[in-house]
Amino acid sequence: MKPAPGNRPGNRTGEQTGERTGEQQQTGKATGSTTGPATAMTFEVRRLGPGDLGLLLGLQERVHEALPDPSVFKTSTPEFIAYCLAGGGRCYAVEHGGETVAYRMVYFPRDRDFNLAKDTSLPPSEYHRVGHWDTVAVLPGWRGHGLARLMNTRALADVARTDIRHLFATSAPANPYAVRTLLQAGFRPIGLVRKFGGRLRFLLHRPTPGAWPVTAGEQPELTVACSATEALERAFRDGWTGTGIAIDGAGGARLRMRREPLPFGTGRC
16 A cells, blocks of 8 residues: 555665663653774654654655665655654654764554555554554664664663554664664564555564463474575465574575464454
8 A cells, every 4th residue: 555645655665783771761862872993872862753754854855865775775755754753653763972862753644545564464453553663763883883783672662551452563674784784673563565656565563562372392494595586475374473583694694493383363464
């Protein structure tokens, strides 16, 4: 389904890699640090509000212009960003040394037309409790510091205190590092969809505030190459769910899958 004007989400989970070290503070701010052989860097995650529209638009443009192929990053409209900043979602920025170096957006569709749950068997009565794990972007010079994970930790804690109960995300099968980041945040691939101009994407789901139900007993495991579209589609139709990803040195990846029921029903995309 094509998003309505002003409702189009931005780039799916991006290119971040690396390990996060940080914790949720009682003050409502998340801080973290990364250390190297001779340096230590501290980052702060700040929730953004309506007054930060210009900040996000400027950061979005900087990320877009820095990419070798800007077409891989789908920018969000000012109307969409303003909606999320004003309470139609949650927006965060990572700051270091007075500079904003990354941001994360979460979108609550509510009664808007574009809702990823419509590609699943989630009952329409639950659509208002859906959130999209939307744009995440990090300036090129700051990738590899685990900033996406730092923002994910803060955002998940905040969303858990709302009435949102179903989180959905999309990520390209050709971007295994983004898929891995989502898996580490508790999301699991449940199907393949074509979105945003026909681009192939994994559709991922995460319950909130809890986690996926634990399946009793040892489950058989299936491994499918992320480039094997037909095999992946068949596995999802047959009830397999992505639970992990293996990435080789050449950039190829294989999705590890198990037969696990969806938290909200048996239908697949």
